[in-house]
Amino acid sequence: xxxxxxxxxxxxxxxxxxxxxxxxxxxxxxxxxxxxxxxxxxxxxxxxxxxxxxxxxxxxxxxxxxxxxxxxxxxxxxxxxxxxxxxxxxxxxxxxxxxxxxxxxxxxxxxxxxxxxxxxxxxxxxxxxxxxxxxxxxxxxxxxxxxxxxxxxxxxxxxxxxxxxxxxxxxxxxxxxxxxxxxxxxxxxxxxxxxxxxxxxxxxxxxxxxxxxxxxxxxxxxxxxxxxxxxxxxxxxxxxxxxxxxxxxxxxxxxxxxxxxxxxxxxxxxxxxxxxxxxxxxxxxxxxxxxxxxxxxx
Amino acid sequence: xxxxxxxxxxxxxxxxxxxxxxxxxxxxxxxxxxxxxxxxxxxxxxxxxxxxxxxxxxxxxxxxxxxxxxxxxxxxxxxxxxxxxxxxxxxxxxxxxxxxxxxxxxxxxxxxxxxxxxxxxxxxxxxxxxxxxxxxxxxxxxxxxxxxxxxxxxxxxxxxxxxxxxxxxxxxxxxxxxxxxxxxxxxxxxxxxxxxxxxxxxxxxxxxxxxxxxxxxxxxxxxxxxxxxxxxx
Numbered sequence: 001x002x003x004x005x006x007x008x009x010x011x012x013x014x015x016x017x018x019x020x021x022x023x024x025x026x027x028x029x030x031x032x033x034x035x036x037x038x039x040x041x042x043x044x045x046x047x048x049x050x051x052x053x054x055x056x057x058x059x060x061x062x063x064x065x066x067x068x069x070x071x072x073x074x075x076x077x078x079x080x081x082x083x084x085x086x087x088x089x090x091x092x093x094x095x096x097x098x099x100x101x102x103x104x105x106x107x108x109x110x111x112x113x114x115x116x117x118x119x120x121x122x123x124x125x126x127x128x129x130x131x132x133x134x135x136x137x138x139x140x141x142x143x144x145x146x147x148x149x150x151x152x153x154x155x156x157x158x159x160x161x162x163x164x165x166x167x168x169x170x171x172x173x174x175x176x177x178x179x180x181x182x183x184x185x186x187x188x189x190x191x192x193x194x195x196x197x198x199x200x201x202x203x204x205x206x207x208x209x210x211x212x213x214x215x216x217x218x219x220x221x222x223x224x225x226x227x228x229x230x231x232x233x234x235x236x237x238x239x240x241x242x243x244x245x246x247x248x249x250x251x252x253x254x255x256x257x258x259x260x261x262x263x264x265x266x267x268x269x270x271x272x273x274x275x276x277x278x279x280x281x282x283x284x285x286x287x288x289x290x291x292x293x294x295x296x297x298x
Numbered sequence: 299x300x301x302x303x304x305x306x307x308x309x310x311x312x313x314x315x316x317x318x319x320x321x322x323x324x325x326x327x328x329x330x331x332x333x334x335x336x337x338x339x340x341x342x343x344x345x346x347x348x349x350x351x352x353x354x355x356x357x358x359x360x361x362x363x364x365x366x367x368x369x370x371x372x373x374x375x376x377x378x379x380x381x382x383x384x385x386x387x388x389x390x391x392x393x394x395x396x397x398x399x400x401x402x403x404x405x406x407x408x409x410x411x412x413x414x415x416x417x418x419x420x421x422x423x424x425x426x427x428x429x430x431x432x433x434x435x436x437x438x439x440x441x442x443x444x445x446x447x448x449x450x451x452x453x454x455x456x457x458x459x460x461x462x463x464x465x466x467x468x469x470x471x472x473x474x475x476x477x478x479x480x481x482x483x484x485x486x487x488x489x490x491x492x493x494x495x496x497x498x499x500x501x502x503x504x505x506x507x508x509x510x511x512x513x514x515x516x517x518x519x520x521x522x523x524x525x526x527x528x529x530x531x
Contacts, residue, residue, distance in 0.1 A: 151400065154393070154396065154397055154400070155397075155400065157386070157389070158386060158397050158400075161386045161387070161388060161389070162384050162386055164348065164380060164384055165380065165384040165385070165386060167346075167348055167368040167369070168346065168348075168368075168372070168377070168378045168379075168380050168384065168446070169372060169377075169397055169398050169400050169401070169445065169446075169449065170368075170369045170371075170372025170373060170400055170401040170449060171369055171400055172367060172368075172369040
C-alpha cells in the first residue's frame with residue numbers, strides 16, 4: 001500500500017514537467033538524492049533514541065524537496081534547451097551521474113549504502129507510513145489539479161501544444177519549463193526522503209535507469225494528459241507483481257502457468273505495456289473531451 | 299510607433315533580410331508584400347523577437363526591441379498573429395482566447411474583452427466550447443486574430459491572414475481587419491495577396507529577396523507598373 005502511494009507520487013513528479021511537454025526522466029535521480037538527504041541526516045547528524053519523531057521526517061522531506069528544487073533550477077536552465085528525446089537522454093545521464101557519485105563518494109556509504117535508518121513506527125510492515133504518504137499524495141494531486149486551472153497551468157499547456165504560439169501570447173517558455181521541472185524535482189526529493197525511512201536502508205540501486213523507465217511506464221499506461229492517469233498507472237503497476245504472485249499461489253494451475261505468473265513478471269509487464277499502447281494510446285485515463293454542441297446548419 | 303532601420307537577419311549562412319528599413323506610424327495599416335521566401339515573415343518575427351536580428355535597429359515607442367525577450371515584447375503591446383494561425387488545437391475556443399489575455403491580470407476587463415471578441419467574430423461565439431482544431435481554416439484565423447486582440451495590443455502584426463482560405467472567407471477577414479483599423483489598432487500586415495492588402499492598407503512596402511525595393515502610399519503602389527506586373531498579374 002505504502003509503495004503504491006509513493007509510486008503514485010513519483011509518477012506525479014514526472015507528470016509535472018510533462019505538463020509543459022518536457023519528457024524528463026530525472027525523477028529517480030532526485031528521488032535518490034532526497035533519500036540520501038534523509039538517510040544521512042537521520043543516521044549521522046541527528047541522534048535520537050526511541051521512535052524517530054515524525055516532525056523530523058517532515059523536516060527532512062522539506063529540506064530534500066528544497067535542495068532538489070534548487071538543483072533542478074541549476075540543471076534545468078541549460079538542460080531544458082534540449083527538446084524531446086534529447087532532454088530525455090540528458091536526464092538519464094543525470095540519473096547515472098547521481099548513481100555513480102553515490103557509489104564512489106564516502107558519505108553515501110558507497111556500494112553498501114546506508115543502513116538502519118531510524119523508524120518512527122513500531123510495526124514491521126510500516127503501514128503507518130500511509131499517515132505521511134497519503135496526505136502527501138493528496139496534497140500533490142490537489143496542487144496539480146489546481147495548477148491545471150490557473151494561469152500558470154494554462155501557460156504550461158500552451159508550451160506543450162505549441163511553443164511558438166506560447167511565445168506569441170507573451171509566455172516566457174524557458175521560465176515555465178524550468179518551473180515545472182523544478183516542481184517535479186521537489187516532489188521526487190520529498191518522496192525519496194520518506195522512502196528512505198520506509199525502506200530502512202538506502203543505496204545506489206534506488207535511483208537507476210530502470211527506475212526511470214518504470215516511472216515513465218506508470219505515466220504512459222495511466223495516461224499522460226490528466227493527473228489522474230499517472231496516479232492510477234503507478235498504483236496498478238506497483239500492485240501488479242504482488243497480485244500475480246498471489247494468483248500463482250492458488251494452486252490447481254498448470255505448473256508452467258504458475259511459474260510464468262510468479263517469475264515471468266517482467267514478461268507480463270512488457271506484454272501489458274504493448275497491449276496498453278495499442279489499445280489505449282492515451283493511457284487508461286483519457287482526458288475529458290470538452291462538450292461538443294450540435295452545430296446548427298445555417 | 300515602430301521603426302525598423304537596416305534590419306539584417308540570417309538563417310545560418312542564408313541572408314533572409316538585408317538592411318531593411320520600414321516604419322509604422324500610430325493608427326496606420328502598413329502592408330508588406332512580396333513573393334514566397336522574400337523575408338516577410340522573418341521581418342515580423344524579428345519585431346516580436348522570435349528570431350534574433352543580426353544587425354540593425356528595432357525601435358518601438360522609443361524602446362529598443364532588440365534588448366527584449368518575446369514575452370516582454372507582448373507586454374509592451376505588440377501582438378503577433380503567426381503564420382499558419384497556430385491556435386492550440388486541443389484547447390477550446392474559449393481557452394485559446396483566455397490564453398491571449400495571458401499578459402493581463404484584470405479579470406473583469408478580460409471577460410468583457412472576450413465578450414467583445416464574440417461580438418466581432420460571431421462564428422467564434424457559436425463554437426466557443428469546441429476544440430480549436432475542429433474549426434475551419436477561416437474560423438481558426440479569426441480565432442488567432444481574436445486571441446491576439448485579447449492582449450489589448452497597440453500594434454498588431456498579422457502574418458498572411460489569407461493563407462489557405464477560400465476567397466469569400468478572405469474577404470470577410472479583411473473586412474474585419476479594416477474594422478479593427480477604424481477602432482484605432484495599428485496594423486503591420488504581411489500578405490501574398492498583394493491586391494487585397496494594398497486596397498486595405500494606407501502605405502505599403504515591397505520586399506524582394508530580403509530587400510525592400512519599393513515603398514509608398516498603397517494607392518500609388520497599386521498603380522505602379524512593376525508592382526502590377528510582378529504581383530497583381
